[in-house]
Amino acid sequence: MQRSSLIGIIPLLLLFASGEATAHAFLDHAEPRVGNKVAAPPREVTLWFTQKLEPAFSTITVSNAAGERVDTGKPRISGTQMSVSLRPGGSGTYHVTWHVLSVDTHTTEGNFTFQVGQ
Helix, strand or coil: CCHHHHHHHHHHHHHHHHHHHHHCEEEEEEEEECCCCCCCCEEEEEECCCCCCCCCCEEEEEEEECEEEEECCCCCCEECEEEEEECCCEEEEEEEEEEEEEECCCCCEEEEEEEEEE
């Protein structure tokens, strides 16, 4: 009888464990892709997350190889997607830094680079 009780509890434990794994908005993918090399400077950077974002508390900055910001400022946020337009820039390594608040009130942040040029 105790063995069957444990078998009934295991699915519940797995359910709770899987719910905890999605409790934050993690970066799912980006365009330009993380670590990718593109021929010409993009007009914008777009990030997709695993949860919906709170627009008032989510930010993204993009800087060029010289450390100068090339983003135009306020990001556009819709659901799980956040985009920011870029001013024309040159070749080199671009640095993307993001900080987001998901609708479940958890914050996450991160950064990545991509290359521009031949």
